[in-house]
Each structure stands twice: as structure tokens, then as C-alpha cells.
Amino acid sequence: MKTRMLKIEGPRKLVLVEKELVLEDDEVLVRTLQSSICGTDKMYYRGEMPPNEKYPLFIGHEGGGVVEAVGSKVDEYQAGDLVMSFSRSCTFADYFKTKPINLQPVPEGLDMRIAALGEPLACAMHSVLESGVQLGDTVAVMGMGFAGQIMLQGARKKGATKIIAIDVLEDKLKLAKKMGADVTINPAKENLYQTIMGLTNGQGVDVVFEAAGNQDSLNACSAILKHNGHLVLYSWLTQPVTLNMHRWHQNSFKIITTTLVHHTKYERIVWSEKAMRPFQQGLIDVEPLISAEYKLADIKEAFEESVNNDEIIKIIIKP
Ligand SMILES: [Zn+2]
Incomplete structure (x- = not known):
């Protein structure tokens, strides 16, 4: 052929x-x-x-x-x-x-x-399903590209009460607002840490999704996360980065890596069916x-x- x-x-x-x-x-x-x-x-x-x-x-x-x-x-x-x-x-x-x-x-x-x-949808949805987001949570999504926009919608369906969308690009934030974000933050324009602390009684967010894939984003994720919070790692970083991991240890983060396609292929087959279900059911736009x-x-x-x-x-x- x-x-x-x-x-x-x-x-x-x-x-x-x-x-x-x-x-x-x-x-x-x-x-x-x-x-x-x-x-x-x-x-x-x-x-x-x-x-x-x-x-x-x-x-x-x-x-x-x-x-x-x-x-x-x-x-x-x-x-x-x-x-x-x-x-x-x-x-x-x-x-x-x-x-x-x-x-x-x-x-x-x-x-x-x-x-x-299917592949990018299932990967992003698998992150949502594995994130541990619960009813009443405050959730931050770092990076409002394709995956971030799915995570935002999925976190809402899982019961998140307040969802904060973060990106340095205004167009992506505008779309996030349309897709249901309660708050949007551009860290290039305002102090991300202070804004998040102001929104969460100085506690930080319950769950943060890292979907931007760079050093600053990863370090920002660990700064805005609550004690015992869930750090959901999604991005593929192909270049070495320097991380400030102090809080990962000191504040006992739960670290969750969620790249569905990097499970064994047999696991992926089982997971993808589950991860595609919300799309099949029309729950996500x-x-x-x-x-x-x-x-x-x-x-x-x-x-x-x-x-x-x-x-x-x-x-x-x-x-
Ligand atoms: Zn891909």
C-alpha cells in the first residue's frame, strides 16, 4: 500500500x-x-x-x-x-x-x-480519574492546553468546588473561563502564590495538576499545594530541570504520575476503556x-x- x-x-x-x-x-x-x-x-x-x-x-x-x-x-x-x-x-x-x-x-x-x-483524551482523563479529586476540593490546573482543559472539566464533574486555571497565555485562560474555571491566574501578571493563598485561607489547593511541563511550573505546583495535597504529574519533561522538592517531603505530598500510555500496554487497554467512558457519555465538551x-x-x-x-x-x- x-x-x-x-x-x-x-x-x-x-x-x-x-x-x-x-x-x-x-x-x-x-x-x-x-x-x-x-x-x-x-x-x-x-x-x-x-x-x-x-x-x-x-x-x-x-x-x-x-x-x-x-x-x-x-x-x-x-x-x-x-x-x-x-x-x-x-x-x-x-x-x-x-x-x-x-x-x-x-x-x-x-x-x-x-x-x-482518543489518545490525548484518555491520557488527560486518566489523570482526572487517578487524581483523587473529591467533592468540595479546591483544584489548580497548571497549563491550560488540551490536557489542562480536559482536567478542568473532569475535576468539576468529580466534585471540585473551586477550580483555578493557571497559564501565562491570556487566550488559554479565556478559554478556561469558558470551560468553567472559577478563577484564572496569569503568573506573568500577578503573584501566583499570594493569589492562591488568598483564595484558600493560606492553606493552598487540595490537588494540583501539572500540565505545563517546565521547571517553573513544577516548582510553582509545589509552592501552592496544601499540606498532604495531591501533586498530579502529567507533563513529559525531555530536558533536565532543577526542582525545589523541600515541600514534597516536608508536607507529605501524595505524588501521582498519570501518563496512561506509559503503563504496560495491557494495563493501558483496561484503563483506556474507563478513561474514554466520560467522552462516550458526553460529559466533557x-x-x-x-x-x-x-x-x-x-x-x-x-x-x-x-x-x-x-x-x-x-x-x-x-x-
Ligand atoms: Zn500525545
């Missing part, structure tokens, strides 16, 4: 190459209906490479499509099934192939536009988080837009 596929050759160097996909016995061939740009794809694009990885590489792990064919040893899927990608399967392509374990079936009744966002749609042919433009435009939350790509 011939396909176009996105290759990243270096920082800001993207090429759509033509490739012939040969299906192995234990693989599934999927016709891409939609893929999307993840914050981590932007890191590769900007040149913030994780240790152990080198250019050139093929990226794209978010997306979904319809099974075109399966290898002779595959019995989990058959042609015509709708699937979501949960692993780096090079989804910025007309077709992609992968092992069945890297896919999830689309939950019944879920629109494909939302289902193709995803549509306002889709900022733009591009054709695969225009993917270079899409990446430039995603790193240059502060208003962008999620960009979807269609073949």
Missing part, C-alpha cells in the same frame, strides 16, 4: 515522503481518517529531543481510522473496524500499520472526530478544544501555526 508519511529530519524540517507499506502477519493496516498534533510532536519540531532519540524520525501517535486489512495472525480486528491509535504508529499519513496492541477499538456511539483524539483543521498536504503550515499561535489548543489533520 502506497502512502504519504511525515518524516521529521531536524528542528523545523518536515518532509512528506512516499512510502510503500508492507503488512506483516501480525500487523493491522489502517486508513487514516484523522490525526492530530500533540504537545510532544511540537517538542520534536522545536528540537527539544528526549534523551535516546535522534533525527530523522517518523512521528504521529494520535489519530484514528478504519481497518483496511489485517495480517494472517491478527484476530483482534477485521477490515472495516474503527480504531484509535495509542502508540507512535506514524499517523500523519494516508495509511499507517501497527501491531494490534497499539490500537483501541472506537467506543460504541462515539463520533470519529472525537474518537480520533471537546469540540471547543479543536482549534483548526488542516490537510495532510499542508502539515508544515499546521506545525508552524501550532508553535506560533497562542490561541491554538489542538490541530487536527485529515488526509
Whole structure:
């Protein structure tokens, strides 16, 4: 099967190459209906490479499509099934192939536009489910990108009474307000610590979600968290950082790491079903988080837009 596929050759160097996909016995061939740009794809694009990885590489792990064919040893899927990608399967392509374990079936009744966002949705929702947010809690979300906006809505559904959205970009805060944040704080413009202490009787928040992924954000999270609070670590930090961990120990934080796709793959299969349920049930508003749609042919433009435009939350790509 011939396909176009996105290759990243270096920082800001993207090429759509033509490739012939040969299906192995234990693989599934999927016709891409939609893929999307993840914050981590932007890191590769900007040149913030994780240790152990080198250019050139093929990226794209978010997306979904319809099974075109399966290898002779595959019995989990058959042609015509709708699937979501949960692993780096090079989804910025007309077709992609992968092992069945890297896919999830689309939950019944879920629109494909939302289902193709299954991986980022399930990851963010898994954080919500694991966060320990309880009825009456004050919750802070640090970083109001795609994941942060899901965490905000999920925390509300779990019973949080006061939700504080934090970001240095005003457009992201504006959206957070629309999605139900009680308070928004821009730490570039006001003193985050003092504002939070003012809002919480000098106690700090019960739960903080770290979804910004940098040193300042992590240190701010540990400054605004209550004694015995829950520190929910979501972001992928590919560069070394210096952390002030004094309070992690002294104030007995409960540290929760929530990256769903980095559990074992078998665990992930069980968890993703649970994590997709709130979307299947329509409890979370995803549509306002889709900022733009591009054709695969225009993917270079899409990446430039995603790193240059502060208003962008999620960009979807269609073949
Ligand atoms: Zn992702």
C-alpha cells in the first residue's frame, strides 16, 4: 500500500515522503481518517529531543481510522473496524500499520472526530480519574492546553468546588473561563502564590495538576499545594530541570504520575476503556478544544501555526 508519511529530519524540517507499506502477519493496516498534533510532536519540531532519540524520525501517535486489512495472525480486528491509535504508529499519513496492541477499538456511539483524539483524551482523563479529586476540593490546573482543559472539566464533574486555571497565555485562560474555571491566574501578571493563598485561607489547593511541563511550573505546583495535597504529574519533561522538592517531603505530598500510555500496554487497554467512558457519555465538551483543521498536504503550515499561535489548543489533520 502506497502512502504519504511525515518524516521529521531536524528542528523545523518536515518532509512528506512516499512510502510503500508492507503488512506483516501480525500487523493491522489502517486508513487514516484523522490525526492530530500533540504537545510532544511540537517538542520534536522545536528540537527539544528526549534523551535516546535522534533525527530523522517518523512521528504521529494520535489519530484514528478504519481497518483496511489485517495480517494472517491478527484476530483482534477485521477490515472495516474503527480504531484509535495509542502508540507512535506514524499517523500523519494516508495509511499507517501497527501491531494490534497499539490500537483501541472506537467506543460504541462515539463520533470519529472525537474518537480520533482518543489518545490525548484518555491520557488527560486518566489523570482526572487517578487524581483523587473529591467533592468540595479546591483544584489548580497548571497549563491550560488540551490536557489542562480536559482536567478542568473532569475535576468539576468529580466534585471540585473551586477550580483555578493557571497559564501565562491570556487566550488559554479565556478559554478556561469558558470551560468553567472559577478563577484564572496569569503568573506573568500577578503573584501566583499570594493569589492562591488568598483564595484558600493560606492553606493552598487540595490537588494540583501539572500540565505545563517546565521547571517553573513544577516548582510553582509545589509552592501552592496544601499540606498532604495531591501533586498530579502529567507533563513529559525531555530536558533536565532543577526542582525545589523541600515541600514534597516536608508536607507529605501524595505524588501521582498519570501518563496512561506509559503503563504496560495491557494495563493501558483496561484503563483506556474507563478513561474514554466520560467522552462516550458526553460529559466533557471537546469540540471547543479543536482549534483548526488542516490537510495532510499542508502539515508544515499546521506545525508552524501550532508553535506560533497562542490561541491554538489542538490541530487536527485529515488526509
Ligand atoms: Zn500525545
